[in-house]
Amino acid sequence: MKTLLPTSTAGSLPKPAWLAEPETLWSPWKLQGNELIDGKQDALRIALQEQQQAGVDIVSDGEQTRQHFVTTFIEHLSGVDFENRKTVRIRDRYDASVPTIVGPIARQKPVFIEDAKFLRQQTKQPIKWALPGPMTMIDTLYDDHYHSRKQLAWEFAKVLNQEAKELEAAGVDIIQFDEPAFNVFFDEVNDWGIACLERAIEGLKCETAVHICYGYGIKANTDWKKTLGNEWRQYEEVFPKLQQSNIDIISLECHNSRVPIELLALIRGKKVMVGAIDVASDTIETPQQVADTLRQALEFVDADKLYPCTNCGMAPLSREVARDKLNALSAGAAIVRQELANAN
Template identity: 35%
Template sequence: MPKFNLLLPTTLVGSYPQPDWLIDREMLSHGVARVRTPQLWRVAPEWLERAQDDATIVAIHDLERAGLDIITDGEIRRESYSNKFANALAGVDGHKEGALKLVHAGQTRSIPVPLFSGPARRMRPVEVRDIAFLRAHTDRRIKITLPGPFTMSEQSDPGCYASREALAMDLAVAVNDEVKDLFAAGADVVQIDEPWMQRFPDRARQYGVAMVNRALEGITPAMGTTALHLCFGYAAVVPEKPSSYSFLTELEESVVEQISIETAQPKLDLSVLRGLPSKKIVLGVLDLGDPSIETSDTVAKRIEGALKFVAPERLVIAPDCGMKYLPREVAFGKLQAMVAGASMVRAKL
């Protein structure tokens, strides 16, 4: 494929809103699924794959109409960004769920998570059909996401493992196998999602970079572009966000090429980007906690703020995070504004 030289290319972080006829969006709003949650789907199991394919085609067309340069499949087939891949692995107990206690706003709650009663292993490709389907339905550059090993280990009950670190290492091997197959199937960009590095920065500092490097071992630029998304969580789940990352510049030591961050909703101090001098930055410029649609001028100003610290050749433009929880018309309008704002800045360079 010819080298992609467009300045300030636009993309999606990963997800796009799923249609109401496909998924129960009210039930979806209750939390982010960690175990498989088939009751979210409104379509009977025997028709579900075909329905997901149809909804994916609609999402692809929306992203093309909005003008994105690099598109995803909208993660239309997923109940959450992480549970499809995590629960497809050997080692996940098929009879029992684990439990994870989380503290938020002073309240402790327990959520069901995958329980590893055996070694975590990838038995077969999990998302290869998804990327092949996307490749068959667009001639634009394409990207796919999968959960990173650190985040999956934190979203699981380690069960038979002596530590989360040991589980994360086996998960990194599984991710590495999947990444290689995704590039072979036509992906231009493969992104691993690691939001829980931000949530648990102490453990991330101990072994997070090592896990990323193992997950991307043997991946070369000739195969495609690697990215890592680090965020504070979906705006629908985390409406109030800190203005700085607790784990970010440490990723300068990783082999990943692009770091995807959110800057609009948290009003991030962009001087932190000086700490990632070798990385391309996927800059979040759409506030997904605000239901109003940004103007192109607002987007342009957010991009120009980053250009004080990062050369335009090192910037990719995106929403802050996944758009899964937004109304479709709002998501589409925001993407149109993003593309227009990037075009305005590009014209000045």
């Protein structure tokens, strides 16, 4: 029987201190060679076990095998020069030194397939795998070849589609594309961003999701959020077209964000991963707080389409805080599940 309100995470979980620097994004690996391969697999097993012990229904690798949610995929593509770096503005928020596109983009070999197969071997639960979305990928590079954001995104969509098809064949149940850039470049999202996303999911039979958030709990993001005013209505710009798209699930940030919950009405009919855990704070939500967020969402999302989730990835948090937050997510979902059962 299918679980009502199945819980999941948006993606990353903290890495163990022996694998990478804790509470740090882009943290370098502490192991090398075969030790690193073993270490990543050990960390994946731990991340899986922590999700299972917390009662998470749809599990992931916790992104233990990748350094960063965008660049780890790009590192495996040809046409990108990591030595020749340029400084660009990321999502109109902060400057970063990024690789340069120097030739045609191509995927010479699978990137995450072995890791996905390994995760599939460890569990019979539904598994979700996250890939960077085309628009967020182009926002983390300097393009010295195509000189067109749209064309570069389209090329990335094609290689993402190759990877996604192999992930599906490896037994992944939900493939999620992370598109925080969808909360920034609204005109481009509507002009070609959603079309690129649909190119990335072309031909897939597994479920597909797009995760659109306000970012990790890092200073550049929290500072930006302070400028957004009392209501964060960014989703309003892209939801109508996403509602018409072929994407199955939309993952968004609700708890402690200032997103007006009624914006969910714009994606009625879609499955929704409702972010009920704040990843920009070490404060542990109570099960009742999680339940409150889910109850509000249920006014606009049918119960069989609501998936309780975290707002974003939890890589920058401590392992203890992340564990406690996952427990709160499961406990809050259980409260609302029981209420729904009693109402019937």
